[in-house]
Amino acid sequence: MNSQINVLEKIETQSIISSSLPSLVGNTPLLPLEKIGQHLNPQVSLYAKAEWFNPSGSVKDRPALNIILEALERGEFSEGQHLLDSTSGNMGIAYATFGATLGIPVTLILPSNASKERIQILEALGAELILTDPLEGTDGAIKKAMQLSKQEPGRYFYANQYDNPNNWKAHYQTTGPEILQQTGQSITHFVAGLGTSGTLTGVARYLRQNLPQIEIIGVQPDGPLHGVEGLKHMASAIQPGIYDPTTPDRIIHVSTEESYCMVRRLAREEGYFVGVSSGSAAVAALRVAEELDRGNLVTIFPDAGFKYLSDEELWKES
Amino acid sequence: MTTLKIPTPLRPYADGKSNIKVQGQNVDEVLQKTIQEHPNLRKHLYDDSGELRPFVNLFLNEDNIRQLQGVETKLDEEDILKIIPSIAGGQAAI
Numbered sequence: 001m002n003s004q005i006n007v008l009e010k011i012e013t014q015s016i017i018s019s020s021l022p023s024l025v026g027n028t029p030l031l032p033l034e035k036i037g038q039h040l041n042p043q044v045s046l047y048a049k050a051e052w053f054n055p056s057g058s059v060k061d062r063p064a065l066n067i068i069l070e071a072l073e074r075g076e077f078s079e080g081q082h083l084l085d086s087t088s089g090n091m092g093i094a095y096a097t098f099g100a101t102l103g104i105p106v107t108l109i110l111p112s113n114a115s116k117e118r119i120q121i122l123e124a125l126g127a128e129l130i131l132t133d134p135l136e137g138t139d140g141a142i143k144k145a146m147q148l149s150k151q152e153p154g155r156y157f158y159a160n161q162y163d164n165p166n167n168w169k170a171h172y173q174t175t176g177p178e179i180l181q182q183t184g185q186s187i188t189h190f191v192a193g194l195g196t197s198g199t200l201t202g203v204a205r206y207l208r209q210n211l212p213q214i215e216i217i218g219v220q221p222d223g224p225l226h227g228v229e230g231l232k233h234m235a236s237a238i239q240p241g242i243y244d245p246t247t248p249d250r251i252i253h254v255s256t257e258e259s260y261c262m263v264r265r266l267a268r269e270e271g272y273f274v275g276v277s278s279g280s281a282a283v284a285a286l287r288v289a290e291e292l293d294r295g296n297l298v299t300i301f302p303d304a305g306f307k308y309l310s311d312e313e314l315w316k317e318s
Numbered sequence: 319m320t321t322l323k324i325p326t327p328l329r330p331y332a333d334g335k336s337n338i339k340v341q342g343q344n345v346d347e348v349l350q351k352t353i354q355e356h357p358n359l360r361k362h363l364y365d366d367s368g369e370l371r372p373f374v375n376l377f378l379n380e381d382n383i384r385q386l387q388g389v390e391t392k393l394d395e396e397d398i399l400k401i402i403p404s405i406a407g408g409q410a411a412i
Contacts, residue, residue, distance in 0.1 A: 113375075113402050134402045135325045135336070224327035225362045225403050227373025236327050256373045257365065312384075313372035 021101050022069075025061045026174040028053040030182040030298070035269040036262075036286060043294035046285055049179065052274070052304035056097040057090075059175075059302040063198050064094030066170035067159050068102065077157050082107045082128070084149055084156035086141035088229060089118040090303055091161050091196075096125035107156065109141045109148070115229075117307045139238045162196050163241030171202025179203065179298050180210055187211065188295035191285040193219040193277045194251075195230045197243035199300055204247050218248035219284040227256040227314075230277040230302060252284040259283060260314050267305065275303040276314065320348050320393045323400040331358040345376060346389035348399060363401070375402045 033046040040046065051059035071077055082105045083095055092108040099106035106127045110118075113134035122129055130148075132140045142162065149158035161167050179187060190207055192200040197218075204216040221228045224236035234243065259279035266272040266282060278301035285299040308314055319339040324332050332338065333356065342348035353360045365371050376383045377400045383391045393399065 135323055135400060137326055137403060139326060223362055224330075225325065225374065225401075227403065233327070236330070256371065260372060316372075 021055045022065055022098065024055045025065050026054070027178060030179070031270075031272065031301075033266075033270060033282065033285075036265055036282065037289060040289050041293055044289050044292045045296050046289050047183070047296070047298045048272070048278070048282065048285075048301045049175070049298065050272075051300060051302050054094075056094045057303055057306075058094065059199060059300060060090040060094040061097075062170040062174055063161060063164075063167040063196075064091055064159075065098055066173070067161065067164055067166045068095070068098055068104065070166045071157060071159070072102075077104065078154075080105070081157050082155060083159050084109070084145055085159040085161055086110065086138065086145040087161070088138050088141070089114055089307065090230060092122050092127060093118070093125065095159065096122055096127040099127070100125055107148075109145045111137055111141050115307060116310050121307070138232075142238055161198070162238070165242060167196055167198035168202035168205070168242050171199050172206045173202075175199065175300075176203045176206025180207060183296055183298060185211065186296045187214060187298050189215045189217060189285075189288055189292075189297040191217040191219060191252075191281060191288060191297060191299040193228075193231045193281050193284075193300070193302070194234060194243070194248075195232050195277075196240045197247075198240075199302075201242060201244060201247055203300075215250075215288075216248050217284060217288055218251045219280050220251055220253055221280070222253040222255045227311075228254075228259055228276050228280050229308075230275075231280060252287060254280040254283045262286075263305065263308075263314060264317065272301065273305040274301045275305055275308055277302050319395065320397045320399055322348060322352055323398060325401055325403060327403070328359060328362055328401065331362060332356045342393060344387075344389065344393055345378070345383055345391045345399065348393060349389070373403060376400070377402055 029050050030047045031050050033048055037046040054061035083099055084107045086109040095106045108127050109130045111134045112131035132144050149156050190203055194200055200218055207214050221231050221233045224233045259276050262282045263276055263279035266274055281299040285297050289297050319341050322338045322340055324336055338352055340348045340351050342351055363374050378391055379398055
């Protein structure tokens with residue numbers, strides 16, 4: 001009897017394949033945008049990197065994990081110190097996820113008009129939240145995080161996603177190489193939204209080293225007041241320290257309304273249920289693709305649509 | 319008079335003001351009078367057909383006017399109307 005149990009235990013143990021959450025970051029699929037791009041020249045192909053396949057559901061897993069691991073490696077965290085940062089949502093969810101996994105307490109500053117879903121997810125993951133004046137937007141949250149880190153340097157490790165080079169390096173080390181490999185080095189244009197600018201900066205630096213002719217296109221909202229979560233209107237916002245305005249070859253401005261419309265099309269025509277910034281990226285990528293006779297364009301879809309369901313205006317047909 | 323609170327990104331289009339006192343019976347009247355005084359605000363709040371842009375949330379005290387009577391929502395003298403960008407969608411907790 002005992003020997004039977006031992007054999008069973010051995011079989012069960014041998015058949016279990018488990019993974020740690022950090023090991024699952026990256027290696028996201030590259031999806032074709034066939035329906036929305038069906039009017040394009042046949043020699044032009046459009047793809048999106050589906051970043052919602054990351055463990056916490058967004059592209060922000062890459063920089064959040066890299067920032068945390070580099071800080072641990074350099075001994076920048078003291079026992080019991082909190083990771084502190086300002087975030088409008090996804091970066092906070094990534095910090096809170098890996099903070100829980102690695103036993104690091106996380107304090108996040110976000111404007112109080114962040115969506116109900118985001119606040120609920122962050123609370124579920126055990127993050128401490130400090131909500132700032134919605135009239136001040138994400139810049140108000142950034143200022144509050146700076147102030148707190150100066151007031152209580154012993155309590156907080158200020159991760160500072162906007163100025164931390166380990167943000168863009170995460171994309172230089174992972175997203176860029178993945179895109180090069182997934183496209184068989186045939187990518188001609190890379191299109192990405194600008195928030196902290198980490199994705200565009202890191203991917204552009206890696207791809208340019210390998211494909212000097214590649215064109216890099218940044219995407220921004222078309223005005224200072226917009227509804228594209230995660231993107232910044234650089235002219236009117238606090239510019240991230242890691243943003244180099246010479247990195248993109250050009251910038252395409254996209255309206256919130258166009259982004260909303262594209263989010264609905266992506267869901268209904270392609271089956272890609274994505275967030276608003278993916279809509280902006282797709283609008284810009286399509287605009288570039290329409291100018292071309294041939295080329296392989298890649299853009300980034302930062303997250304899925306679940307966190308935007310309570311925004312009734314987004315899902316309404318105009 | 320109603321106090322209209324202007325978010326930071328829009329203050330450059332309202333002579334740097336964070337609060338504007340406006341006399342108006344309802345939200346639409348307050349917004350139209352504000353735009354008459356600060357015409358550069360118009361394109362940020364309304365689309366070409368004159369509709370309030372979908373991501374512009376207006377909160378009367380604690381309530382989103384979309385859950386009240388929209389731009390027809392009546393205003394009292396002491397009301398505070400806030401223009402809040404829909405940064406992450408959803409119903410904001412102000």
